[in-house]
Amino acid sequence: MRTDLTTSPSTPTSAAAAIAAVAAVRNLGILAHVDAGKTTVTERILFLTGAVHKRGEVHEGTTVTDFDPQERDRGITIFAAAVSCRWDGHLLNLIDTPGHVDFADEVERSLRVLDGAVAVFDAVAGVEPQSESVWRQADRHGVPRIAFVNKMDRPGADLDAAVASIREKLHPAPLAVQLPIGREGAFTGVVDLVGMRALTWPAGAAPGEGCQVGDVPEELAQEAGRRRQALAEAVAELHPAALEEYCATGTLTPGALTDALRRLTGSGQAVVVLCGAAYRDRGVEPLLDAVTAYLPSPLDVPPVRGEFDGAPQERAADPEQPFSALVFKVTASTTGRLVGLRIYSGTLRKGDTVLDARTGRTERIGRILRVQADRHTETDTAAAGDIVAVVGPKGARAGTTLCDPRAPLVLEPAVAADPVVTVAVEARRSADTDRLAAALARLTEEDPSLVAGTDPEGGRRTLSGLGELHLEVAVEKLRRAGLEVAVGRPRVAYRETLAAAVTGLVLRHVKQDGGSGQFAHIVVDVAPLGEPGADGFEFRSTVTGGRVPPEFVQAVEAGCRDALADGPLGHPVTGVRVTLTDGATHVKDSSDLAFRTAGRLALREALRRGGPLLLEPVAEVTATVPPESVGGVLGDLSARRGRVHGSAPRGGGAVLTATVPLAELFGYAGALRGRTQGRGTFTTRPAGYAPAPRAQQR
Structure with missing residues (x-):
């Protein structure tokens, strides 16, 4: 149903009308791996809903949501873009999110304010590395999702394989509600298994003409019936009300099935799966219907929680x-x-x-x-x-x-990820120094995952971010703003942890300089938090008998957290567990400040005694290469200190996975193109930290 969006929804004249207007809202994001087609899906949604009157294309640089010059030059989504449109009486607020791992924080901030999402998958590749990352992000925020398997017209497209991939890697209960009509280049439509009808888009039809609704093709009737029954059984197993109807009648009516699918989607128990070929305008109308039918409105999600004082x-x-x-x-x-x-x-x-x-x-x-x-x-x-x-x-x-x-x-705000790559940035002209400072402040204001600072050794301005591409984009924004800047070689952000456990460390902090003094006596055990590279900090107390009052226990924890900012090697500390086992107080001189100081000094002493272990950030690399280049690419990954995990055939090529230190990946895009005659592609995602080579441990 195409609707003119130039008119705003009427102002509610009563409380009931106001609530009804809220119930008609859908706040959703489009999530996907790079090149799965999410921006094309967004463009087709905007065209079909009447928000735009000409379809934009990624390869032509004419899309609505990829409006930034860098997005159009690079052909990827960099910044989350919000758009509004209307479909079948519903207001859709849609955010097209980036698919590249370097811009994962844009996805994080978007998910924080969304009620639902459409996850787009490539019908040939299935679940890809960044698909997993954005899916886990949505899991953390409790955002219900439906899945859209795109590019069904490509050679090798397989809906069943994509659903199996979702089940294996992401969710135990993907429920396909459609059956493709035609394969690969002959894909012309879908069978709607809920309503048992055929939706087709004839070849040669003008874009936006809409789908044709008809009977299920005779050659697919038996298969569609089998899948409809399997869908009803799967829903009945998950939803008690649907189970009652199924046991009574042996099937589920379209209304009962739709209601059950909506409830299962909202609770996260199941994921509705649809399919189509967005570039050819096939499958987008049913996707819009699914958004309004299955994804929650703001009234369907729990009240937002906050606090004050x-x-x-x-x-x-x-x-x-x-x-x-x-x-x-x-x-x-x-x-x-x-x-x-x-x-x-x-x-x-x-x-x-x-x-x-x-x-x-x-x-x-x-x-x-x-x-x-x-x-x-x-x-x-x-x-x-x-x-x-x-x-x-x-x-x-x-x-x-x-x-x-x-x-x-x-x-509660979304939490910004810690930067892992830093570059030095200098204005080429001294007259631009103040302008550079203002421009960096503006960049960090727009993107909290960018951090501007000063190099303590050289005094130069620095810019830190989530990856090489993230910083390239930020620096290019400076240059397009008219600033001539010189950029240093990227440096990774190291961490350090405890090499060996230290038990029974006694720390007495006594200070007397006139007036009230400071007294704190604590005994702590400090140990690594799991394997080297484990992230986080844990603090617990086993003190009994009130030897250290609860308020002073909290002060000890605060002091330990203070010490995490700067370890013996000059880097932030992570992967440490501190246990307060004993202590003593002074009736007059003990205070929060004294015990906080004692906690800070105790952890620093434990790091000195146990020995610091330098950690470097590592990334999981997934490279898709032609068969004849596999050996050379594997050799190159090994030379970069990579640990290769496997190789699997895909579409006439091979997919290689490896864990590689981030410091070794600078310039990898050019190296891979050279080894594969420009045919190789790769993606990365953060894989935590791992011990740095012995030569760097100092």
């Missing part, structure tokens, strides 16, 4: 409740500083004054904009459940809570 609070998706919203994106544009918001409760009006819960300052909302990537339509109000951009808040950052000043609330 230590007291937990909840806000339901009700336009009548006090206003609360989370900032997920900040962008500098020609129309001003745009602040992307997910509104969780209340109603926001142009001219309202809101509280920035991070700074405690009030801010005025100058304009409210409905976003179409780099284009915007102004509106006067936005209500609970909506995603919009606003102009006005000057201090808001990604993760900031904006709320009603009379009902303060702080919502």
Whole structure:
């Protein structure tokens, strides 16, 4: 159902109408591995819903969501882009997310404010490495998903193999609700197993004409019936209400099946799987119907939780409740500083004054904009459940809570990943030094996963990020802003951990310099947290008899965390477990400060005694290469200190997987092209940390 989006939904005239408007909202993201076709899927959605009147193409650089010049030059999505459209009476707020691992933080911030997602998979490759990464990110945020197996028109496309891949690598219960009509280049439509009807897109039909609905082809009737029954059985096993109907009738009606699939999707028990070929405009209308039928509205998800002054609070998706919203994106544009918001409760009006819960300052909302990537339509109000951009808040950052000043609330922000690669950045002209500082501040404001700093040795400005491409894009933004900059060689971010356990370490902190003194006596055991390279920090106390009061135990933990910032080798410390086993206090001189100091000194002493172990970041590399290049590529990976895990045939080539130190991957793209005559491709994803070579341990 194609709808003109230039008209805004009517303003609710009653509480019931306001709630109904919230129920019609779907906030969803498009998630995928690089080149699975998610931007093409997004473009077809925008075209079919009437949000745009000409289809954009990635290879032509004409897509709506990949609007940044770098995205069009590189042919990949770099920045999460929000768009709005309407389908069958529903408002869809859609965020097209990057597929490259270097921009995983863009995905993380988007998932924090979404209620559902469409995961796009390549019908030939199935689940790919970054598919797994974004899926796990969605798992952490509890975001329900449906799956769309794209590129069914490619040679080697296989829906059943893709579903098996999803079951094996991602989810135990993928439920295919469609059966393809035709294979590979002859793919012309699908059988809808819920309604038992055929949906086809005839060859030669004009884009946007829509699908034709008819009877199931005779040659597929038996197979479709078998799959419909298997789908009903699988749903009945997972859903009690569906089981009752199935036991009574031996099948499930389309209405009961749809209701059960919606509930299973919302609870995360199952994943509905559809298929199509977005580039050829096939399968997108059923996907839109599935979004509205199976993904939750803001009313279907639990109330958002926050706190203020230590007291937990909840806000339901009700336009009548006090206003609360989370900032997920900040962008500098020609129309001003745009602040992307997910509104969780209340109603926001142009001219309202809101509280920035991070700074405690009030801010005025100058304009409210409905976003179409780099284009915007102004509106006067936005209500609970909506995603919009606003102009006005000057201090808001990604993760900031904006709320009603009379009902303060702080919502939990998305956590930015720690940077793993650093480059030195200098202005070529001394007159541009201040401009460079301002530009770096603007970059880090827009992208919290970028960190600007200063090299303690040379005093040069540095920029740290999540990968080589991440930093390349950031530096290119500086240059396109008119700054001439010189960039140093990338350096990885090392960590350190404890090489050997230290038990029974006694630390007495006594200080007396007039007035109240400081006294703290603690005994700790410090041990590695699992295998070398394990991430995290654990603290526990086994002190009995009140020898160390609870408030001082917390101070010891805080002191240990202070010591994690800088280890003996000059890098952050990770992978350590500290156990407080005993201690003593002084009736007058013991304090939080004394025990915090003791905790910091104790962990530093334990690292000195147990010996620090230098850790380097490693990445899992998945390279797709022609058969004749396998030997050379494997040799190159080994020369880069890589540990090869396996090789598997795929589509006339081979897929190699290996774990390689990140420091050895700088420039790997060019090396792989050279060894494969330009036919090889690769992807990476973080694989944690591993001990660095002995020569680097110092």
